[in-house]
Amino acid sequence: MKTGTTRVSAKVGLPPGTLVHIGEKRGEKVRIGLIKYSDTGIQEREVDRLDESLMTTEETAVTWINIDGLHQTEIIEKAGEIFHLHPLTLEDIVNTGQSPKIEDYGHYLFIVLKMLYYDESRNEIEVEQVSLCLGSGFLLTFQEEKCRDVFTPVRERIRNGKGRIRKMGPDYLAYSLIDSIVDSYFLILEKLGEKIETLEEDVVTRPSESVLHDVHELKREMIFLRRSIWPLREAISNLQRGESPLIGESMHIYYRDVYDHTIRIIETIEALRDILSGTLDIYLSSISNRTNAVMKVLTIIATIFMPLTFIAGVYGMNFEFMPELKWRWGYPAILSLMLVIGISMVMYFVKKKWF
Numbered sequence: 001m002k003t004g005t006t007r008v009s010a011k012v013g014l015p016p017g018t019l020v021h022i023g024e025k026r027g028e029k030v031r032i033g034l035i036k037y038s039d040t041g042i043q044e045r046e047v048d049r050l051d052e053s054l055m056t057t058e059e060t061a062v063t064w065i066n067i068d069g070l071h072q073t074e075i076i077e078k079a080g081e082i083f084h085l086h087p088l089t090l091e092d093i094v095n096t097g098q099s100p101k102i103e104d105y106g107h108y109l110f111i112v113l114k115m116l117y118y119d120e121s122r123n124e125i126e127v128e129q130v131s132l133c134l135g136s137g138f139l140l141t142f143q144e145e146k147c148r149d150v151f152t153p154v155r156e157r158i159r160n161g162k163g164r165i166r167k168m169g170p171d172y173l174a175y176s177l178i179d180s181i182v183d184s185y186f187l188i189l190e191k192l193g194e195k196i197e198t199l200e201e202d203v204v205t206r207p208s209e210s211v212l213h214d215v216h217e218l219k220r221e222m223i224f225l226r227r228s229i230w231p232l233r234e235a236i237s238n239l240q241r242g243e244s245p246l247i248g249e250s251m252h253i254y255y256r257d258v259y260d261h262t263i264r265i266i267e268t269i270e271a272l273r274d275i276l277s278g279t280l281d282i283y284l285s286s287i288s289n290r291t292n293a294v295m296k297v298l299t300i301i302a303t304i305f306m307p308l309t310f311i312a313g314v315y316g317m318n319f320e321f322m323p324e325l326k327w328r329w330g331y332p333a334i335l336s337l338m339l340v341i342g343i344s345m346v347m348y349f350v351k352k353k354w355f
Contacts, residue, residue, distance in 0.1 A: 030069035036061055037158055044159070050078045058077070061139040064158075066151070070094050070144055083108070085133060093142050096129040100232040104244055108135035113181050114228040115143070115150060118191045125188060125221055127228060130181065132174055134246055139170040141177065149353065150180045171247050175254045178236070182258055185229060185265045188235060192221065192272060200279050201349045207286040215280050222273050228243050229269065233262050300354065304345050308338045 032050065036043040038061040050065075067075065073094055080090045088111045092098050103110040111132040119126050133140040143149070154176045157165050165176060175235035197216060202211045239247060247255070315324070315334055324330040 027259055028069065030067060030072045032075070032076050033068070035066075035155070035158060036065040036114055037064075037166055038062065042158060042161075042166070050075065050082055052082060056115055060136065062173060064141070064170075064173060064276050065138070066141045066143065066169065068145060070096065072141060076142070083133065083135060083138065083140060085110075085140075089133065093131045096144060100228070100235050102235040102238050107274040108133050109174075109239075109244055111178070111239075113178065113232065113235075115181050116185060116188050116225070116228065118188050125225065127224075130177075132177065132237075134174045136246065137170060139173050139177075150184045151177055154180055158218075171249065171251045172254070175251060175258065179254075179261075180259050181260050182232075182236075187205075188225065189265065189268050192218065192225075196272060196279065200275075200282070203279055203283045203286060207283050207290070212283055213278075215276065215283060219273075219276050219280075220221070222269060223241055226273070228267050229262070229265055233259070233266060252321060286289050287349060296354070304342055305342050307345075311338055311341075 016226065032047045034043070034045055034047050063200070065079070067079065070076065076093055078088055079085065081085070084107065086105055089103070089105065092110070092112065098112045100114060101112050109132075111134065113130045113132070115128045115130045117126045117128070118124075128144045131140075131142040133142075143153075154165070154173075157163050157176070165172060195214075199211065199214055201217065202208075236255060236259045240252055240259045311334060315322075319325075324334075327333075
C-alpha cells in the first residue's frame with residue numbers, strides 16, 4: 001500500500017453508508033466535467049459545483065458528468081442527492097478497493113471497473129477504480145485522478161460527432177467507456193508478454209537471482225491482474241443479458257462484444273500465467289543443470305587425483321626399510337607412474353564422453 005493512503009481500518013465501526021475515502025490521499029481540487037449532447041449539438045464545460053440545473057431536460061439529450069477525485073466526499077454526497085443514489089453506492093464509490101461488479105438499483109445501474117495503466121518509468125502496473133452510474137438520460141463517472149484517462153477517444157468522438165455515439169443514449173455511452181477500459185487491458189497484456197519473452201531468454205542464457213526476482217514480480221502482477229479482471233466477466237455478462245430496462249434491446253450485441261473481449265483477456269492471462277510457471281521450471285532446471293555440470297567436473301578431478309593421492313600417501317610414509325627408499329630412480333619413476341595414471345584416466349573419461 002502506498003504511503004499516504006487511507007486504510008480500510010478507518011471505516012471499522014462506522015454505520016453502513018458512511019462516506020470515508022479509502023485510497024491515496026490527494027490535495028488537488030476535484031474536477032467536475034460536464035458534457036451534454038444529442039444528435040443536434042454538444043455542450044462541454046467544467047463546473048465548480050453540482051446542482052439540479054445539471055439534470056437533462058431534453059428527452060433525447062444525454063448528460064455525462066465526470067468527477068475526477070474522490071477525496072472530497074461532500075461532492076460525492078451532493079451527486080447522490082441530485083441523482084438519488086443509494087448511500088451504499090456512494091460508500092462503494094469512495095472505497096477504491098472494490099472488485100469489478102454491477103448492481104441494479106432500479107432507476108440506475110451501478111458499475112465498478114478497474115482502469116489499468118502500465119507505468120513505463122517504474123516498469124509496473126498501476127490501477128485506478130472507475131465507478132459508473134447509468135440512469136435514464138444521464139451517466140455519472142467517478143475517477144480517482146485524470147492524468148491517465150482512457151476516455152479521451154470517447155470524448156473526441158462526441159465532440160466530432162463521429163460514429164453513432166451522438167445518436168444513441170447513455171447506455172451506448174456507458175458501453176463506449178467500458179469498451180475503452182477493456183481494450184486498454186490488451187495493451188497491458190502486450191507489455192507483460194514482451195517482459196515474459198525477455199525473461200524466457202534470460203532464464204536460458206543467464207539464470208541468476210535477479211532473473212528469479214523478476215519472475216516472481218511478474219507472477220505477482222499476473223495474480224493482481226487476474227484479481228482485477230476476473231470478476232468483470234460476470235458484470236459484463238449481466239449487462240449483455242439485458243435484464244435492466246436501462247439497457248436498450250439494440251445494445252445487447254455491443255455488450256456481448258465486450259463480454260467476448262473480456263473472455264479473450266482472461267484466457268490470455270491464464271496462458272501467460274502458464275508460461276510464467278513454465279519459465280520458473282526452466283529456471284530451476286537451468287540452475288540444477290549448472291550445478292550438476294560443476295559437480296561433474298569436480299567429481300572427475302577428484303577421481304583423477306584419488307590414485308595419485310594414494311601413491312603419494314604410500315611413499316610419504318617414513319618407514320626405515322621401505323623397498324624403494326634407497327633406489328636412485330625411485331622419485332622420477334613414481335612421478336612418471338602418477339603422470340601415466342592421470343593421463344590414462346583423462347583419456348578414458350574423454351572416450352566415455354564424461355568430460
